Amino acid sequence: MLSLFHSTHLDGLTALLAIAVLLGACQSDTTEGDQQDKMMLPEGKLAVEDPWVRPASRGDSTTLYMTVANGKSTADTLLGAQQAPAYDSVQIFALPDTAEGMAQAQPVDSLIIPAKTRVTLVPDSAYLMLDGLGQSLKEGGEPFLVTVEFAQSGLQQVQASVRTSPPSEEQ
Structure with a gap:
């Protein structure tokens, strides 16, 4: 009877050890995934990715969307875009930090x-x-x-595609 208990006890320990190894492997994959995301950032610089604007008529307004990838070790600040003959003025809009429910983006x-x-x-x-x-x-x-302006990274000239929805929704 002692031998059976000892064997069952060892099987339980073996199962626990196997679970611990599997959990460790899952945690390792997650960490590697996080590191891969960070590795995909442009090393030591800031880059504008997938810029796009909505279709619009001459004299009207359009909105510019993009992803800003900051691979630097310090934060940067989007200041806007340089005014050009292509448009009269530019303004950044964002949701307020305290936005709840149906909040609208504010300048x-x-x-x-x-x-x-x-x-x-x-x-x-x-x-x-x-x-x-x-x-x-x-x-x-x-x-x-469009020439986008950042406080530390300066001016970044980008070519924005003209589309009605984000690039990720059309793939």
Whole structure:
């Protein structure tokens, strides 16, 4: 009887050890996944990814959306976009920090981009409003050239595709 108890006790310990090893392996994969996300950031610099604007007529407004990947060890700040002949003015909009329920994006002076992270500007959350377009923007037409400005990283010239929905929704 003691021998049977001892054997069952060892089987239980073996099972616990196997569970611990499996949990450790799962935790290791999660950590590697987090490291891969960080590794995919541009090393030591800031980059604008997947910029796009909504179609609009000449003289109207459009919204600029994008992902900002900050691979630097310090935060940076989105200040807006340089005014160009292509539009009259630009304003950053973002949801207030205390937004609850059906909050609307409000004009803000800047948008902080934390270190080692991606911030995605998407409809109903954060975006740049470009007013007084100097040209019409047609879906699938020529890319729209915009110069985005950051406090530390300076000016970044991007070509925004003209589309009605984010690139991730069309794939």
